[in-house]
Amino acid sequence: MDLRQIRTFVYIAELRSYTRAAAFLHVSQPALSRQMRLLEEELRLKLFLRHGHGVELTNEGVAFFARCRDVLSEFEQLRHDFRSTGANKAVMGLVSVGLPAPATRFATPKLLHAARKSYPGLSVRFAEGFSALLHEWLLSGSLDLAVLFGSNTPKLLTSLPVLVEDLVAISAATKTSRKKNFVNAQDLQNTPLILPHRPHILRELIDSLHLKKVEILEVDSTSLMIELARVGDGTTILPAGSAEQSIRAGHVVALPIINPTLSWQVSICYSSVRPLSVGARVVLDLMRREIAQKVTSGEWLSGRLIRPGTEMTEGLDAAP
Template sequence: MDIRQLRTFRSVAELGSLSKAADRLRIAQPGLSRQIKLLERELRVQLFIRNGRGMLLTSAGRTLLDRTEGLVRQIEQVRDDIQSAAGRPAGRVALGLVPTVSAVLSGRLAARILAEFPYISLRIVESYGGHLVEWLHRSELDLAITYGPATDLHLVTQAIGQEDIAVVGPPGSGLRSRKQVTFDWLLQQRLIVPSVAHGLRVLLEKSVARKRMALKALIEVDSYRAQISLMEEGLSYTLLPASAIRAELAAKRLEIAALVNPTITRELVLASPTTSLSSIAATTVSATIMSEIEQMSRKGHWKIRLAD
């Protein structure tokens, strides 16, 4: 195996298509196919199932991807750092964001990276905290913004800050005029909540346990976009940070009230793998993230209490 074959294999696995991988790598499709066949011949296993829908990994292919992902990323980072030595950060950076953070940050961050660091290729991956932490441990991501506390993650972390979780409901729910509701009131409602593996649900369940009461779940939805859609249909209430629904609140498609007695606060951290040094490009993106969040907080675009 050589690095060229492994990069080719990884691109085909990620994209599920020889033609798409050929476009990304700027390699003619027959040459790319030949590299895959040589790799399969050397390993004496079939790595892909080829069908009309594209290229699907076999169990052997999945094993190869899992075992070599971090290695290929480290080799690429060495190349990127050498190219960055001239003072222009360069290279590919994979950034994971939990969905509610992605909603408020991804567009502004991507625009800033494109304008200030044109030689950095930013890949944004949106998923839930548990997935992001797993991918960081496998070095499939360079950075991720996820939920704390940092001590639970076993990663290199930098504290971002804390923000309150609010009660969100449909138009006409009365939340806007009430301005705040108590936790006891919340527990009398049938709620739209994420599943038990979700970070926000974990925070909610901890508060419910301290009250020695039961949570009434009307429906479990792991997509916060789907939560918004259900509330716009007038079905129920949910809990979200205000930053994630600024557009819906401005358009009066949703209403919001502060949650009190007790409040629920989430901690956000910027995390990176412990298994490898951050590339110059990843360090640049990390600094830009912290700078952008500080600007958004100062201008009132994100109500977050920044860490000291």
């Protein structure tokens, strides 16, 4: 058993797929399968159960995964600590951050200016995308940090919950919609819903409502989701901040959802098996401070800061 086998096993277990793990690790699938076969033979254990959609861990595999993740994390930390000597310990280099659209909710020019002023050798790159894509970029190492929604963070990622964000029903501004104060969750089935493709937490939240019949228009662009809602093609579910400009312009209305209310947890995430650089830790701290300032100042009206130990376990809140 070697470190390569451990790393391969951890990625297969997390991604639940030999094919996806092979793509992430840049290894051919036959070579990856051979590594796992040799590992199972050495351990005299069955680690995976194959099925039509991928693989699942056996009971022995679950216990082995927990140990392997710790070993891999310790190894990466050891390598990081002894490679980062002298000038390399300075706050410098490139930090890549993934943000959901619109990115300005989570990072503004103010953050970049603060980073440049205090750490001239630090460069920050932002990438905007949907959560599923940001998740994959984190796992592949293309990103150092990413803002993700929901509380079910993959085991290969470390999650720092920041706030809970309320979701609203966004639709065209008409005489009828302007007179409403809220939308009952069950009434969402009376209009086409404009939502991202699976997997996405918005789809999970709508599934949890157990609506009898609902038409879904699948769109993987926040701006297009809002535009389709504006022209009357349906209703989209997003935080009010995502459509702030359209709401202020009077193009759409954003109504609270009740019975139950809908919300999601917002977290800053990073890899559990790759130690954060000094620069990444600086950017992480700057992001947390900026988000907290927006909420406490009232600029982020739909956000509620999370105190340690009060993380969400579900995306549904009780009705007020």
